[in-house]
Amino acid sequence: MSEQITNADSGQHLKRVLKLKDLAIYGIAFMTPIAPAYIYGSASATTGGTLAMSYLIAMVAMLFTAASYGRMAGAFPVAGSTYSYTQKGINHHLGFFAGWAIYLDYVLVPLIVFITGALYANAAVPEVPYFVWVLIIAGVVTVVNCVGVQMAAKTNLVLVAVMGAIVMMFIVVCAKAVLGGAGEGTLISSRPFFNPGVTNVNVLVAGSALACFSFLGFDSITTMAEEAVHPKKDIGRAAIIACVAGGLIFVVQAYVAQLVWPDYTTFGSADTALFEVAQLAGGTVMSGLYTFAVILSTFTAGIAGQSSAARLMYGMGRDEVLPKKFFTYLHPKFQTPVLNILIMCVIGIAGSLLLNLTLVCELMNFGGLFGFMCVNLSVIVYFFFRQKERNVVKYLILPALGFIICFYLWLHLSKLSFIVGFSWLLIGLIFAAVSTKGFKIKPKIYEE
Template sequence: MEEQRGELKRVLKLKDLAIYGIAFMTPIAPAYIYGNASAVTGGTLAMAYVVAMIAMLFTATSYGSMAGAFPVAGSTYSYTQRGINPHLGFFAGWAIYIDYVLVPLIVFITGASYANAAVPQIPFFAWVLIIAGVVTVVNCVGVQMAARTNLLLVAVMGAIVVMFIIVCARAVLGGAGEGTLISSRPFYNPGVTNISVLVAGGALACFSFLGFDSITTMAEEAVRPKKDIGRAAVIACIGGGVIFILQAYVAQLAWPDYTSFESADTSLFEVAQMAGGTLMSGLYTFAVILSTFTAGIAGQSSAARLMYGMGRDEVLPKKFFTYLHPKFKTPIFNILIMCAIGVIGSLTLDMALVTELMNFGGLFGFMCVNLSVIVYFFFRKKERNVLKYLILPGCGFLICGYLWISLSTISFIVGFSWLFVGLIVMAITTKGFKVKPKIYEE
């Protein structure tokens, strides 16, 4: 069938979508939080990842339900707009936009920092430009190239993670750490583990899963969106969760004293150094740098397609935000905007604030999607599958809400300031809320 002008290409299969979600989360994600999270959980980060994976599966199921009903670009924005209310949909999209914008920004900062440490002759800002440039070119050329690039990079990262797990296991069997591979210690620490510790650890671990929802922004480029989007979201959650749990498990066995790291920020590199020497720690550093490309590609692409969906519904200037490259059929202007935001933010913003804001937007969006399932299916469509359309999304909403209200004060100040800006934008585009935002129908 001939590709129509103004439409995104349907080329992504289930495998591509699942890898896209895992790439956004990155298989190496425990490297970013291991030291601090181990201290919070008393050395039971593996259990925290189990809790987080279960929690995120509720929301992944909700994304699957909404993707089946509305297989269009826009993800959280589109689902809330159609499932509940067009105005609330705008706010959901405006909030989740922070998440999609800041994920590549965070990995640009991290990747450039590690690359600069490895090759200090090239300054930090130059590494930011290099990483951003590669990510932007890949996304401009199209999702097929992005999917192939992600497949390759995720495979390399996955191989390094497997090597890390094997090296740690060999070290343990050789007498290091616990001295045994069968232990409940990474899941339960007597005298430390309790409900509050599990909740706190689960909250930290949940942030490694932020990004699986990016799969749904590719609905109009999926070959079978109604069938594959939901399945891919669940597969990405489970696949990512298993990878995270295994890394946390073997690292805890290999290095039981989680209080003895020289730096909490580089704890897993110290574990890799101890278990596998300079080669393993070097490979792990290389994997972190690779993760900046996979998460950067997925994050930039998702934000660009969210803007495409909002532009098509005319809540953002339509002509500009829905422009597709005549050859590659990608929203090139949106991608270039994301590149500029990523570069400027990487050079000016504080990492801690960026992380908090990402959590603010992501969890707010998750709550909206869970609520959308209940409102649309259970109340509006009168579907009486209580488990699927009430209990599961209800649990997802409550869990995400609990994590959301536990964020810092500064994240709420900046986050609500961002929502206020969105309120002004929506007031202008809807002529003082007198006109509902338009809804695109396929």
């Protein structure tokens, strides 16, 4: 493969500047170290106070899919991620639907963080209206992405470091509070992993499905394949590193929070449960810092989510699944898909002002898990059947387990998720049918 992937029409190309560290941080930034803050209250009620166990199960489950992304990135180190892997590994048309579904996921990540960040910022500074905070957050995220991935990588590095420091401070403060007699009164307890009389298979499945929400985003690393210095080697490694690192951060946060506040039924508000924990453990200083970390997460996840969706559109445009001239346009100076980024900015602002946060979270799981299933299936079809690779564990058993786990969790999503999710797929079906003249014309595949 040539050192840089070029735009066939203009000679422009995405810059190869991202190393393993940048890619791993990019994935962690998308997931955000403080992700438990978004779901802790409701998830604790669902899991009977064993969210730490649910996070552990979800991490193991996601590792199978992370490995599959790594396999496909090694074979096809191009922008487009889920879309490209399914298209090249299985079928042109299924690839479109995989991309269409995962696009829903990437679009919704900025919405969630824009909404959450603006809500908390507005609560902290009520003199500034909610919609103004949405515009500020969206504006900063868009400018960073338009300037280029090097700036985005450096920005994410700084913000993730700050968030990580606050999360570590939260963990230490909670530990000191427990040792001082708060909550369980001991740092060694099985309760965050098993609650007698409450924990069962159904509870674990429901909890793991919720916990998967926090992991959605590690796959975004693969959309940066054409900007990675060593994509075949680093993409898969970065996905696994991000998945493990993020998972361990989630598990420890859930563990210490449960020890500080054992009775998960007594939170004043499920939406701000971890802030109540922070307040109890470390007073207003700790709760204030935790609020600040949540606001920072809107920038890291927003930058990564917007960037990933823009590059997914770039890949689909290059294959002429979307109008090529528009979606493959790169800024002459920054070499970024600036028009796609601006589209994502407009969608993010509109969605933040019009949509409900709960619905957005549910729909993310629909698109994300659907895309994960397609990638796991792509490994089996491409490597085991087409390439005749006979490493049964690597190319059949592991991706099959990834597919089965994602499918099982996908089946346990809410009815509303399926109604809206399949409506989205129906729109994609109509678009694909028209653009391929009744599926008689195969979408073009970009050749390296």
